[in-house]
Amino acid sequence: MKNIEKELKYLKVLSKQYPSISKASTEIINLEAILNLPKGTEHFISDIHGEYEPFVHVLKNGSGVIKRKIEELFSSTIRESEKKTLATLVYYPEQKLELIEREEDNIDDFYRIYIYRLVELCRYASSKYTRSKVRKLLPEDFKYIIEELLNEHVEQVHKQNYYKSIVDTIINIDRAKEFIIAISKVIQKLVVDRLHIVGDIYDRGPRPDVVLDTLMDYHSVDIQWGNHDILWMGAASGEKTCIANALRISARYSNLDIIEDIYGINLLPLATFALDKYKSDPCTCFMPKGSGGEISTKEKTLIAKMHKAISIIQFKLEGEVIKRRPEFEMDHRLLLDNINYNEGTINLKGKVYKLKDNNFPTIDPNNPYKLTKEEEIVIDKLVSSFKNSEKLQKHVSFLFSKGSIYLVCNGNLLIHGGIPLNEDKSFMSMKLQGIEYSGKELMDQMETLAREGYFFKEKSKQKQYGMDIMWYLWTGKCSSLFGKDDMTTFERHFIAEKETHKENKNPYFTLREDENVCNKIFDEFGLDINESHIINGHVPVESKNGESPIKANGRIIAIDGGFSRAYQSKTGIAGYTLIYNSQSLHLISHEPFTSTEEAIVNESDILSTTMLVEHKLSRKTVKDTDAGKKLLDEVDDLKLLLMAYKKGIIKEV
Numbered sequence: 001m002k003n004i005e006k007e008l009k010y011l012k013v014l015s016k017q018y019p020s021i022s023k024a025s026t027e028i029i030n031l032e033a034i035l036n037l038p039k040g041t042e043h044f045i046s047d048i049h050g051e052y053e054p055f056v057h058v059l060k061n062g063s064g065v066i067k068r069k070i071e072e073l074f075s076s077t078i079r080e081s082e083k084k085t086l087a088t089l090v091y092y093p094e095q096k097l098e099l100i101e102r103e104e105d106n107i108d109d110f111y112r113i114y115i116y117r118l119v120e121l122c123r124y125a126s127s128k129y130t131r132s133k134v135r136k137l138l139p140e141d142f143k144y145i146i147e148e149l150l151n152e153h154v155e156q157v158h159k160q161n162y163y164k165s166i167v168d169t170i171i172n173i174d175r176a177k178e179f180i181i182a183i184s185k186v187i188q189k190l191v192v193d194r195l196h197i198v199g200d201i202y203d204r205g206p207r208p209d210v211v212l213d214t215l216m217d218y219h220s221v222d223i224q225w226g227n228h229d230i231l232w233m234g235a236a237s238g239e240k241t242c243i244a245n246a247l248r249i250s251a252r253y254s255n256l257d258i259i260e261d262i263y264g265i266n267l268l269p270l271a272t273f274a275l276d277k278y279k280s281d282p283c284t285c286f287m288p289k290g291s292g293g294e295i296s297t298k299e300k301t302l303i304a305k306m307h308k309a310i311s312i313i314q315f316k317l318e319g320e321v322i323k324r325r326p327e328f329e330m331d332h333r334l335l336l337d338n339i340n341y342n343e344g345t346i347n348l349k350g351k352v353y354k355l356k357d358n359n360f361p362t363i364d365p366n367n368p369y370k371l372t373k374e375e376e377i378v379i380d381k382l383v384s385s386f387k388n389s390e391k392l393q394k395h396v397s398f399l400f401s402k403g404s405i406y407l408v409c410n411g412n413l414l415i416h417g418g419i420p421l422n423e424d425k426s427f428m429s430m431k432l433q434g435i436e437y438s439g440k441e442l443m444d445q446m447e448t449l450a451r452e453g454y455f456f457k458e459k460s461k462q463k464q465y466g467m468d469i470m471w472y473l474w475t476g477k478c479s480s481l482f483g484k485d486d487m488t489t490f491e492r493h494f495i496a497e498k499e500t501h502k503e504n505k506n507p508y509f510t511l512r513e514d515e516n517v518c519n520k521i522f523d524e525f526g527l528d529i530n531e532s533h534i535i536n537g538h539v540p541v542e543s544k545n546g547e548s549p550i551k552a553n554g555r556i557i558a559i560d561g562g563f564s565r566a567y568q569s570k571t572g573i574a575g576y577t578l579i580y581n582s583q584s585l586h587l588i589s590h591e592p593f594t595s596t597e598e599a600i601v602n603e604s605d606i607l608s609t610t611m612l613v614e615h616k617l618s619r620k621t622v623k624d625t626d627a628g629k630k631l632l633d634e635v636d637d638l639k640l641l642l643m644a645y646k647k648g649i650i651k652e653v
């Protein structure tokens with residue numbers, strides 16, 4: 001009885017939106033039509049690490065989708081060089097037109113030819129969508145004109161003049177350039193229905209902020225947090241250990257200018273402190289990475305001092321968290337206790353190692369984790385700057401609103417690192433605030449806690465716990481974002497013996513090669529074992545050593561191919577991306593990107609090879625997607641409403 005009443009109440013609400021049989025019927029017909037259209041194209045990118053130029057390029061070329069459409073549409077009717085020009089025009093319309101306008105003798109002729117080609121391409125790219133969806137993607141300025149052109153077929157003789165007159169007028173009234181820019185952007189939006197960023201936007205590369213600004217402007221995106229993202233999210237929440245780590249990495253890669261110039265965080269207190277405390281210390285173990293042609297030796301020395309100062313602050317702060325959170329089980333990372341400060345040695349698992357650097361002017365051997373007064377002032381000022389950086393807060397709120405620890409989407413499980421497993425293939429478990437969690441539940445709980453760390457009231461216990469969890473997600477052994485047992489930052493800086501630098505990957509990274517393990521994971525996340533895939537980033541695929549990004553008979557696709565320049569020597573390529581359209585899954589590997597200028601002037605692209613991962617026997621339609629399932633529910637509700645009208649249970653208006 002109760003249920004029927006509830007249903008009726010719901011139908012009455014729905015009847016406000018569809019007040020008659022004819023309105024409800026029209027919507028059912030619309031929805032049914034949408035459900036039978038081909039599924040939109042999904043684009044997957046991971047581990048961007050601040051490399052904004054190749055990222056923006058890959059986004060613009062849709063990992064080759066635009067080239068493929070040009071090829072299918074124009075095949076042998078236009079020259080190869082013209083196809084390249086057309087593609088470059090779609091990617092970089094403003095810059096390419098500027099170049100062409102300088103070089104072309106008959107620019108109107110160029111405009112005319114390319115407007116026709118762009119309209120054809122746009123029509124082809126939009127054929128997967130309903131008119132209403134396309135309309136929503138059109139820019140205000142040219143909405144009407146583009147719609148007219150898309151819906152007119154030049155082959156129909158009586159329409160030819162109409163079509164021609166629109167194009168002529170655009171050129172005659174000097175709007176060709178604006179029109180080409182507008183339609184190119186529409187094409188870019190049409191070729192990718194949804195973009196998935198499988199983590200690690202931040203760290204190492206030059207401009208994560210440009211990547212985030214670009215994503216904020218993108219028409220449809222979700223993000224699976226990477227360990228480097230959660231680090232910055234923790235930093236923006238005010239977690240000191242995250243701030244220290246984010247600064248340490250920025251110093252290591254000479255990226256401190258992003259923090260100062262883009263995020264407006266004042267580094268003067270840290271610089272002054274470092275110059276004072278490490279005045280005569282060359283800090284050689286903390287020299288920033290890279291050949292550093294762009295920065296002077298003087299600057300390098302200053303960065304090294306700041307790098308050392310913030311690293312020591314980090315080790316002390318991490319000690320505090322480890323001690324206040326025994327459930328993190330990280331006592332073995334309390335390394336400052338193991339140092340013999342007189343002899344300059346450290347005892348690790350019973351073995352004594354010489355330290356490369358034994359100058360610790362701020363450490364009291366009797367109380368090594370205690371921050372000095374000055375260190376405390378430095379970190380407190382940094383906390384306030386991170387929390388008050390408007391731009392950083394804007395980026396981090398975006399990461400919270402569009403992001404999650406993992407995502408189940410259209411039959412795939414997207415996750416930056418992996419699912420923490422024990423050697424015996426069982427899910428790792430962890431106690432959080434007295435309750436034991438494992439598998440999906442552990443990840444869900446960690447996400448909830450991370451959100452509390454950012455959104456909860458200042459100084460509340462729950463916020464502090466959530467912020468500590470964000471740090472744990474950066475470096476803890478049960479973190480699905482990190483996926484390793486330890487982060488050996490101290491050892492990497494202070495000990496020469498490489499054996500101490502080793503970080504052991506979670507068993508997941510070998511067990512994922514086993515299809516049965518994948519099936520167990522699919523089961524845990526409610527996914528169909530016959531159809532699903534796990535899409536991972538995080539661990540660079542060493543393709544130059546023969547490693548394949550496709551594992552477990554196609555169940556796992558690992559797409560960290562090395563956008564990060566620092567890791568390209570390891571992978572041998574410059575990044576993988578994945579395309580999932582209505583018929584197939586394609587993995588694309590990219591060549592190193594030289595520059596945007598090169599891409600525009602020489603019309604070079606960075607796609608090297610495209611690998612077919614899977615070809616579906618029957619074309620997937622919207623009905624088969626998550627969004628389609630919601631639409632099917634809507635259709636069912638509308639059918640009930642229709643019935644209610646017909647039976648007179650609800651009256652038409």
Ligand SMILES: O=P(O)(O)OC[C@H]1O[C@](O)(COP(=O)(O)O)[C@@H](O)[C@@H]1O
Binds near residue numbers: 228503
């Ligand atoms: O390459 P670097 O700068 O030495 O960083 C190494 C550190 O980065 C990490 O690999 C984490 O970063 P990734 O998520 O990119 O792998 C740590 O495990 C490791 O300690």
Ligand SMILES: [Mn+2]
Binds near residue numbers: 200226227481537538
């Ligand atoms: Mn990572």
